[in-house]
Amino acid sequence: MRKPSKIELTDEQHSTLMIWVAAGKTEQRLAKRAQVIPCAAAGMSLKDNEAKSD
Numbered sequence: 001m002r003k004p005s006k007i008e009l010t011d012e013q014h015s016t017l018m019i020w021v022a023a024g025k026t027e028q029r030l031a032k033r034a035q036v037i038p039c040a041a042a043g044m045s046l047k048d049n050e051a052k053s054d
Contacts, residue, residue, distance in 0.1 A: 007041040014038055 009017075020026045020034040036046065 005040075006043075007037065009038065009041045014041075 017034040017037055021031050023031075026034070039048065
């Protein structure tokens, strides 16, 4: 299994992503990506992220 690339987010970028996730009018595919990116920045895999969201 491949190790995920390191992602670094500023506080402003993280806040923007969380606003998109919480907004009711954000397109679903964008909201899902916005949810995955902070998890990846925290070093979580996609499987970890899916388990967290269930």
